[in-house]
Amino acid sequence: MTEQIDEYLSFSDKINDYVSAVMIANNIGYEEYNHTYVWDFIQSKGVAIRCFPFYGVARERISGMIVRDSLETTIGYNQNMSEKRKNFTISHEITHYLFHMNEENPIFMDTKKSLHYSYNEVLHEFQANIGASAILIPDVVLFRHLKNGWNLTQLSTQFGISESALYIRLIQTMQAYFGVNFIAAKKNADTIRYKFHGKGKLAATELGTNLEKHLIQTNRFIEAL
Known part of the structure; x- marks a missing residue:
């Protein structure tokens, strides 16, 4: 502990x-x-924040993701979630962008489970949850x-x-x-x-x-x- x-x-x-x-x-x-100050600052650095509908199993399981390719870095979140869960998810992905994303790790995908990970499960998800709360x-x-x-x-x-x-x-x-x-x-x-x-x-x-x-x-x- x-x-x-x-x-x-x-x-x-x-x-x-x-x-x-x-x-x-x-x-x-x-x-x-307000958390939008941080969100706006991140977007000014070239990070796009976009909602996606997600269908089928993905609609129930995927909360959000962040992907970096040759065109841009994109944070995508599930538009079917409540507003507070959207806020937490976007802020969670922003934490990945700030502290975890690099050439070896150009993508993070988060489910409802990963938004509750503890230290003993996956460290970067534990950190991203701390970050999401602090950004909000x-x-x-x-x-x-x-x-x-x-x-x-x-x-x-x-x-x-x-x-x-x-x-x-x-x-x-x-x-x-x-x-x-x-x-x-x-x-x-x-x-x-x-x-x-x-x-x-x-x-x-x-x-x-x-x-x-x-x-x-x-x-x-x-x-x-």
Whole structure:
């Protein structure tokens, strides 16, 4: 588990640094952030994002893919998915583009299963899922809104990411940054998700405050944001 947490921390820092740099370049504060800033920047580098209908078995199994050929680099996503799954899939493929794609690996195809891969299954898919979540709502934005008392429904609606993805993010973040075990992290995440009008709001604001303090020490872009 320590190895998995170390990998989460390492890759989360990489993708959050990247998104923070995009925010600074575009003069975006946490209040104005939207994932389309990152998507637009990637498209400006010559990456096309296109929807495809997919039929038959492919319609049910394929979420998205990224392919590089002599003409262009194309991110394709399944148009039959929900908007939040489309957002996650496109951001997942963007992470492949930024960190995994090279001459030896010119194509990545992702299914519903690969969007839930753990560290022990396929490392680059585990990283791409971390990246997708961070592109949709980077740490600096997530922690500030938690600190300000936002619940998962508000965050999900505002940033186009599913509540389930946010729930997983909270558990992983608490394990990684505070060294708590899975059971304790899940218990606190459950309180935030399911008991917000009771103890959940206080738990969210305390977590956001503590995470933001940690971020000040680890994110080299934080003062500019």
